Amino acid sequence: MQISLTVNGTHHTLDTHPGELLRTALRRLRYFSVKHGDETGESGADAVLLTHTPDQPTSYRLVNSGVMLAAQAGGAAILTVEGLSGPRDDDLHPLQREFVACGAIQCGYCTPAQLLAAKRLLDTNPNPSEAEVREAIAGVLCRCTGYLKPVQAVLRAAAWLRGDEPPTFDLAVLDALDGGEWPTGDGGSDEDRDGIDPLDGPVSGGTDIQTRTRVMPAAVAHPQTAVVNKPEHKVDAVKLSKGRAVFADDMELPGMLYGGLLTSPHAHARILAIDTSRAKALPGVHAVLTYQDVPRVVYASGGQSYPNPPPYDQVSLDNKVRHVGDRVAIVAAETPELLQQALDLIDVTYEALPAVLTPQKALAPGAPIIHDEPDAVSIHDAGRNIAVHIHVEHNDVDRALAEAAHTYTSEYHVQQVQQASIEPHVALSWWDEDDRLVIRTSTQVPFHVRRMVAPLIGLPVRRIRVVKPRIGGGFGGKQEMLIEDLCAHLTIATGRPVRFEYSRAQEFSSARSRHPQTLRYRSGVDAQGKLVGMELEIIADAGAYGTHGLTVQMVSGFRGLSTYWLPSARFVCDVVYTNKPVPGAFRGYGAPQALFGLEQHMEEFALALAVEFKRRNWIKVGQEMPMAEVMGEGREGFAQTIRSSGLEECVQEGAKAIGWERRDDPAWKTDPDRPHIRRGLGLALCMHGTGIAGLDMGAASIKLNDDGSFNLLIGATDLGTGSDTVLAQIAAEALGMDLEHVLVYSSDTDFTPFDTGAYASSTTYISGGAVLKAAEEVQRQITRHAARHLLPGADPDLLWLEGGQVHSPDGRAVSLETVALHSLHQADQHQIMATASHMSYVSPPPFAAQYAEVEVDTITGQVTVQKLVMAVDCGIAINPVTATGQVEGGMVQALGYAVCEEMVYDEAGRLVNPRLGDYRIFAAGEVPELQAILVQTYEPSGPYGAKAIAEIPMDGVAPAVANAIYDATGVRLRQLPFTPERVWNALQAHG
Ligand code: FES
Incomplete structure (x- = not known):
C-alpha cells in the first residue's frame, strides 16, 4: 500500500505494508532521530509530533511512533527534531541551544524526543512552571541526566522565547582545598582540619522546587x-x-539483513533437537544458525582485560540452556517481520531440567549442576x-576480633537490577572492500570486542575492525562482548550486512544486570572506638554464567574493607551459579552492594555516635589501603596510599545543604497535619576507585x-559521560588552544590507539593521562620548530603555547598555523604529532558524602525521598557541568536501586517485569530535589589534579535512604529495595 506523509515540511509518498510501524517508516526515510527504546512506547524515545491539521500549529500531539502503524499516519504532518532548526551547527532552536548550554545532553539518545515534548509544551504554554515542564517530558525516559539539567534547559528556553531574561545559575563547585597553592597540594590531611566544626551547619535554602537553579555555572576556572x-x-x-545519524543503528547498508535471537523459554534444559527447516524455507530468510552451525569455542564475555578473568563457561550457541532468555538460535532475514516469522517457525525439542533460582538452593547437596559441560x-x-571462590586476608582477623572491646555482626541483602540504558544493544556487521569484517557496535570496549570476537568467528584480529559510534548509554551493560559474535556469525553465513538488536525484553533477560548478594559484616573495635578488624562474607548470585563474577565481587570486598582503615581484614566470597539471567558490570561494579551493607553496619554498631565513629575510622590522607595490595581486582594488586581526600569537607558541605541539624528537631520529624508521616535524614560515606591499578591503559594520538x-x-569510549569533551579539554589546555580547535575522534580499532575502554571510572584519569603526555610531546615539537625556524635565538624551553600562539619571553609570538604550515611545507619538514600511552599503579579514590531526606508513611509503608545531596571530592573537575551531570544522573539511578527497581521472577525463572513500565525507572515528574556539590581536591597523580566521578554517585543513595528511614522510624531495613510492602512489614514487625 502507498501512503503520503509530510515530514518537517517535505512531502513523501511511501510504499508500506499493513504491519509496518511509523518509526520504521520514518527511519527508512532517514529521519534517524526517531529512536528505538522499546516495543511498547514506554521509553518514549520514539516520540514525534504529529497532526492531521497542520494549519493549526497547536494541534500537534506527541505520539509514540514505535506503537503506531505507518498506515495510521497516512496524510499526517510530522515534526521530528531534524525539522526543529536548519542544518547548520549555528542554527539552533532555543530549546536545542539551551540543552547544549545547560549540559542537558549526556548520551543524547533521549534528547530528540525530550526536545519535541518540550516544544509541544511551549507551543501551548509559553510560561510553564517547573512541575508542568516535568509533566510534559515525563513520557520520555532518560537514564543519564536525572532530568535536572533538561528541566533547567526548558525553563531557560521558555524565557528566551517569551523575550524574558532567563534565570542565571551558579554551580556548587568549591575551590581546590589548598587555595592559592593549586596545583601543588594534596588536599591536606584530616589532621590539618581538626578545627572544622561538627555537623551543625545552617538549614539549607528551604526551596519548594525540585530543580535548584544552580545549573548554569559561573566561570569557575582557576x-x-x-x-x-x-x-x-x-x-x-x-x-x-x-538528532544527526550518530548512533550505531543510524545507517542503512545496501542489502542489509535483520538479525535476531531465539531465546530459551526454560530456565534449565537440554536441547534434544532443533528443526530449522520451516524457518529456512521462508522466502527472504537467509540464515538460521544453531549450535550445530557455529564453532564451539569456550570464552568469558566480560570485556575487562587480557587474559579475561575466569571462568570460561560460554560458547556462541550451545546445546543446553541455563536461563530463560539464554541463546538458542539466530536468524537473518530481509525484514523485521520476516525475521520474527522465522524465529517463530524454529522448532526446538527441549528436555527440561530441574532449575535453581537462589544461591542457597544451588549450593544445597544434590542440587542440579548448571555447568556439567566438560570443556x-x-x-x-x-x-x-560455585563459579568463583575468594578468600583474602590481611593480618590476623580472628585474633583481633577475639581481643576487641566490642564486636558487631549484621547481614544485608541486595537485589538484581538492570542497567536499562535507553538504547538497547545493537550492532551492524559487514564485509568491507578488503574482505575484512567491520563491526559497528554500541560498546564500551571496542578493543576487547575485537580481541574476544576473533576466535569465536574464526578470523584473525587483523581482519576485524570494530567501530564505536555514539552510544545511547551503557552503565556497564555494554562492557561485554554480548551480541557482536552473533551478528558476525550471520554476516559470515550470508555474506550480507546484518543489523542485530535486542528487544527490550531481551535487554532484561539476555543482557546483563547487577549481582544480587547476601553480605555479612563482622567487625570489632577497641575501647577507644577504633576499628581493629573486619570480616566480610558474601554469597553472590552469578546467574547462569560467571562473567564479571570474580572482579565485581573483588571490588565489593575491596570497597567494603577499605573505606575505613582496618588493621586486619578478611574477605570470603562464593559466586554461585543459578538458572537466572546473568549479572555483569553495572555502574559501581560491586561497590553499591558493599556500601549498602557497610554504611548501615557502621551506623548500627555506633548508633547515635555514628558520624563521629565513622570520622574516627574513615581512611585518611597518608594511610595505606592494605587490601589493595592483597586483593587487586582478580589479579595482582599494588600497594596504595591515600594522597588526596576531601571527605571531611564533603561531610560538612553536604550537611549544610541537607539541613542535618533537623535530625535533632522533633517538631520537624513529625507533621501535626499528617500524623502518620515520619521524617528522617540519612548519611552514607562513599569511596570509589579511579581506574584499575596496574591494568587499565589508554593511549592518545595528537596531530597538528x-x-x-x-x-x-x-x-x-564516550558512552554519554562527556569523556570526549573532558579529554579534548585536557589536550586544549596543554596546547594553549581553545576547545573548538581540538577535533576529537573516538573510537575505531583501525584508526585510534588502544584503550581498555570505558569502565572502572578510568577515562579521565587513565586516558586523560595519555592525552596529557601526547599533548606535552606535541608542545615540545612545536616549540622546538618555532625556536629553530620562526623565533630565531629563542630558547625552546622558555617558549609557551597560549591563545593559539607560541610565545617568547621577549614578547615575540608566532601562530600555530604558521608553525604548522612551515613544518609541513617549508623547512625541516615533518608532521608534528605524537602518540602516548598511560597506565597507573595507583587508583586514587574519589570520596563523597551522600545525604538523603525521606518521608515515611507509616500507614502504607511508602518511602518518599524528598531530597538527595551528594558532595563529591573528584579532585579537580575538568568540566564542572559534565561532572555535576554525572552526580545528578547517578543519584537518580541509585535511587531506583534503593526504592523500586528489582528484577522479579516467577517460580519457573521467568522475569515478570521485562518492560520499562513494569520495571519502573524514574520519570521526570518523580525525582526528588537533587543537589550536587563538587568539593575539589588536587590529586597529584591525575591529569590537572583530576580523579574519577562517574561511578561514585551510584554508591551511597541506598544506605543513606536506609539510614534516613531508621532516623524517621527507628526501623532498620537490611534488604533492598524499600518497597511499600517491605517497609510496611518491617514497621509492623517493629510494632
Ligand atoms: S541523555 Fe537521556 S538517556 Fe542518555
Missing part, C-alpha cells in the same frame, strides 16, 4: 587554567541536539555450582593541522 576546570559545552552536544575452564567447583587545529584520536 586562574592558571584556560580550558580545564571550565564548563565547556560538550563537543558532541550540537549534533546530538540536532568449561576454570570454574571453581562446577559440581557445587595546517590551520593550527589538532586532531585528537583516542581509543577511549
Whole structure:
C-alpha cells in the first residue's frame, strides 16, 4: 500500500505494508532521530509530533511512533527534531541551544524526543512552571541526566522565547582545598582540619522546587587554567541536539539483513533437537544458525582485560540452556517481520531440567549442576555450582576480633537490577572492500570486542575492525562482548550486512544486570572506638554464567574493607551459579552492594555516635589501603596510599545543604497535619576507585593541522559521560588552544590507539593521562620548530603555547598555523604529532558524602525521598557541568536501586517485569530535589589534579535512604529495595 506523509515540511509518498510501524517508516526515510527504546512506547524515545491539521500549529500531539502503524499516519504532518532548526551547527532552536548550554545532553539518545515534548509544551504554554515542564517530558525516559539539567534547559528556553531574561545559575563547585597553592597540594590531611566544626551547619535554602537553579555555572576556572576546570559545552552536544545519524543503528547498508535471537523459554534444559527447516524455507530468510552451525569455542564475555578473568563457561550457541532468555538460535532475514516469522517457525525439542533460582538452593547437596559441560575452564567447583571462590586476608582477623572491646555482626541483602540504558544493544556487521569484517557496535570496549570476537568467528584480529559510534548509554551493560559474535556469525553465513538488536525484553533477560548478594559484616573495635578488624562474607548470585563474577565481587570486598582503615581484614566470597539471567558490570561494579551493607553496619554498631565513629575510622590522607595490595581486582594488586581526600569537607558541605541539624528537631520529624508521616535524614560515606591499578591503559594520538587545529584520536569510549569533551579539554589546555580547535575522534580499532575502554571510572584519569603526555610531546615539537625556524635565538624551553600562539619571553609570538604550515611545507619538514600511552599503579579514590531526606508513611509503608545531596571530592573537575551531570544522573539511578527497581521472577525463572513500565525507572515528574556539590581536591597523580566521578554517585543513595528511614522510624531495613510492602512489614514487625 502507498501512503503520503509530510515530514518537517517535505512531502513523501511511501510504499508500506499493513504491519509496518511509523518509526520504521520514518527511519527508512532517514529521519534517524526517531529512536528505538522499546516495543511498547514506554521509553518514549520514539516520540514525534504529529497532526492531521497542520494549519493549526497547536494541534500537534506527541505520539509514540514505535506503537503506531505507518498506515495510521497516512496524510499526517510530522515534526521530528531534524525539522526543529536548519542544518547548520549555528542554527539552533532555543530549546536545542539551551540543552547544549545547560549540559542537558549526556548520551543524547533521549534528547530528540525530550526536545519535541518540550516544544509541544511551549507551543501551548509559553510560561510553564517547573512541575508542568516535568509533566510534559515525563513520557520520555532518560537514564543519564536525572532530568535536572533538561528541566533547567526548558525553563531557560521558555524565557528566551517569551523575550524574558532567563534565570542565571551558579554551580556548587568549591575551590581546590589548598587555595592559592593549586596545583601543588594534596588536599591536606584530616589532621590539618581538626578545627572544622561538627555537623551543625545552617538549614539549607528551604526551596519548594525540585530543580535548584544552580545549573548554569559561573566561570569557575582557576586562574592558571584556560580550558580545564571550565564548563565547556560538550563537543558532541550540537549534533546530538540536532538528532544527526550518530548512533550505531543510524545507517542503512545496501542489502542489509535483520538479525535476531531465539531465546530459551526454560530456565534449565537440554536441547534434544532443533528443526530449522520451516524457518529456512521462508522466502527472504537467509540464515538460521544453531549450535550445530557455529564453532564451539569456550570464552568469558566480560570485556575487562587480557587474559579475561575466569571462568570460561560460554560458547556462541550451545546445546543446553541455563536461563530463560539464554541463546538458542539466530536468524537473518530481509525484514523485521520476516525475521520474527522465522524465529517463530524454529522448532526446538527441549528436555527440561530441574532449575535453581537462589544461591542457597544451588549450593544445597544434590542440587542440579548448571555447568556439567566438560570443556568449561576454570570454574571453581562446577559440581557445587560455585563459579568463583575468594578468600583474602590481611593480618590476623580472628585474633583481633577475639581481643576487641566490642564486636558487631549484621547481614544485608541486595537485589538484581538492570542497567536499562535507553538504547538497547545493537550492532551492524559487514564485509568491507578488503574482505575484512567491520563491526559497528554500541560498546564500551571496542578493543576487547575485537580481541574476544576473533576466535569465536574464526578470523584473525587483523581482519576485524570494530567501530564505536555514539552510544545511547551503557552503565556497564555494554562492557561485554554480548551480541557482536552473533551478528558476525550471520554476516559470515550470508555474506550480507546484518543489523542485530535486542528487544527490550531481551535487554532484561539476555543482557546483563547487577549481582544480587547476601553480605555479612563482622567487625570489632577497641575501647577507644577504633576499628581493629573486619570480616566480610558474601554469597553472590552469578546467574547462569560467571562473567564479571570474580572482579565485581573483588571490588565489593575491596570497597567494603577499605573505606575505613582496618588493621586486619578478611574477605570470603562464593559466586554461585543459578538458572537466572546473568549479572555483569553495572555502574559501581560491586561497590553499591558493599556500601549498602557497610554504611548501615557502621551506623548500627555506633548508633547515635555514628558520624563521629565513622570520622574516627574513615581512611585518611597518608594511610595505606592494605587490601589493595592483597586483593587487586582478580589479579595482582599494588600497594596504595591515600594522597588526596576531601571527605571531611564533603561531610560538612553536604550537611549544610541537607539541613542535618533537623535530625535533632522533633517538631520537624513529625507533621501535626499528617500524623502518620515520619521524617528522617540519612548519611552514607562513599569511596570509589579511579581506574584499575596496574591494568587499565589508554593511549592518545595528537596531530597538528595546517590551520593550527589538532586532531585528537583516542581509543577511549564516550558512552554519554562527556569523556570526549573532558579529554579534548585536557589536550586544549596543554596546547594553549581553545576547545573548538581540538577535533576529537573516538573510537575505531583501525584508526585510534588502544584503550581498555570505558569502565572502572578510568577515562579521565587513565586516558586523560595519555592525552596529557601526547599533548606535552606535541608542545615540545612545536616549540622546538618555532625556536629553530620562526623565533630565531629563542630558547625552546622558555617558549609557551597560549591563545593559539607560541610565545617568547621577549614578547615575540608566532601562530600555530604558521608553525604548522612551515613544518609541513617549508623547512625541516615533518608532521608534528605524537602518540602516548598511560597506565597507573595507583587508583586514587574519589570520596563523597551522600545525604538523603525521606518521608515515611507509616500507614502504607511508602518511602518518599524528598531530597538527595551528594558532595563529591573528584579532585579537580575538568568540566564542572559534565561532572555535576554525572552526580545528578547517578543519584537518580541509585535511587531506583534503593526504592523500586528489582528484577522479579516467577517460580519457573521467568522475569515478570521485562518492560520499562513494569520495571519502573524514574520519570521526570518523580525525582526528588537533587543537589550536587563538587568539593575539589588536587590529586597529584591525575591529569590537572583530576580523579574519577562517574561511578561514585551510584554508591551511597541506598544506605543513606536506609539510614534516613531508621532516623524517621527507628526501623532498620537490611534488604533492598524499600518497597511499600517491605517497609510496611518491617514497621509492623517493629510494632
Ligand atoms: S541523555 Fe537521556 S538517556 Fe542518555
